[in-house]
Amino acid sequence: MNDDEPVLLHTEGRILHITLNRPRALNALTHTMVRGIDEALTGAADDDEVTAVVISGAGERGLCAGGDIRSIYEDARAGRRASVDFWRDEYRLNARIGRFPKPYVALMDGIVMGGGVGVSAHGDVRVVTERSRVAMPETGIGFVPDVGGTHLLAGAPGHLGTHLALTGRAIGAADAILCGLADHFVPSHRLADLTAALAPSATPAEITDTVRQHATEAPEGELDAHRAWIDDCYAADSVEEIIDRLLNSGLPAAKETADGLLAASPTALKVTLSAVRRAGRLGTLEAALDQEFRVSCRAFDGHDLVEGVRARIIDKDRAPRWSPADPGDVTAAEVARYFEPLGAQELGLSSI
Known part of the structure; x- marks a missing residue:
């Protein structure tokens, strides 16, 4: 394992762990990272020894703060279109996650925004903690929710998704679960125990049961009121x-x-x-x-x-x-x- 790599891969038991590894940049996604995750998922889908994938972020600040929006500015100012190529591959990755044939467990600890939502909230086992701050904050920079965010927010109860899409407001664990962006609350200090317990899991049911055993009720949210x-x-x-x-x-x-x-x-x-x-x-x-x-x-x-x-x-x-x-x-x-x-x-x- 090379800690200088922006995406780290390792296996524990039968679980492939994908770690976004740019902690000083809040694990913001680059095109290289998108391609690396996509390649890892392609391999894992066909590997009979891998029963599930867990994605997390290095450091303690968050899973992923999104894409590198400074590069969009520089790209547009220079008259290039690398950003369009990035989006093409990123959205294809989001679709791959959504239809991944094995349990895809996203540890949505800390900051999870924009592209970070795209690599997590389309999974089928999504874990938030008391530190989670989940948002699609695009309108504040003149952009529109992407990475499948419009699909996710359209499915939220009532008009909560429209509220979050227009305001870009960050929400905590309970509200993320309420809006369908997450499934389970696990206190951050129990994440290491959870990942260790997942290692021997051989079936989707075992994955789900293990997560539920480590989950508790999330602290009260704000949106419902x-x-x-x-x-x-x-x-x-x-x-x-x-x-x-x-x-x-x-x-x-x-x-x-x-x-x-x-x-x-x-x-x-x-x-x-x-x-x-x-x-x-x-x-x-x-x-x-x-x-x-x-x-x-x-x-x-x-x-x-x-x-x-x-x-x-x-x-x-x-x-x-x-x-x-x-x-x-x-x-x-x-x-x-x-x-x-x-x-x-x-x-x-x-x-x-």
Whole structure:
């Protein structure tokens, strides 16, 4: 095992462990890492000696903070399209995880955001801890939830998924379980015991039973107490009406949420709302990923993604100059353009 490698592989008993190994970068995904995980899963699927896969992150800060968004900025500014190639392989990996034929156990300890959700929440055994902070925070940088995030959030109860998609708000263990992003709560100090206990497991039932034996009830979450106003406000047909309902609800939490939405990219908000609702009708992860690839490619060619990364990561002035700057100026035709087919460049997962 080479600790300098960004993805570490080792076996314990009959379990293949995949460890994301960029702890100083919160295990942010690179193209090399995506390819390494994909190759490992391809091999594990055909290896009769491997009964399950466990994915985790090195260090104590998190599984994965997402993709390297600084590279997107540099790529776009240089007129290259390496980011599109990255997304193509990343979304294919997300689909592979979703249909992986053996138990895929994700230890979602600490920060799990963006691409980190993509390599974990499509698994069939998803473990969160008291340190878990799960989010799809894309609208804050002028982007749209991807890596299958629209599919996951479309399946959350009521309008919780729409709320999380538009706000990018990070949630803890109980709320992740409530929204269908995780399955089990295991205290962080018991993760080592859990992984050791998984080693001899030979069947999916043994994997599930072992996880359940180490799981306990998660500490109380926050979202359930806010379901009434979330479901009412986000049932609106447009971003403008959602914000209006939030502002006029008379509730401080709803007003704070509206203020956050007003600071996000108007284009990203409108495209995100459409993407989540379309994903709910599409039904499958593969179809949602195909849609997300179209949206990501169009966002890459637009203004707000580069500007959002500049404001958040490059200059760190936290003062993005969105264009358009007002949700009312983002037309339905402009939103629809993000979903138009890409022709020969289509991802094509739903046709496999």
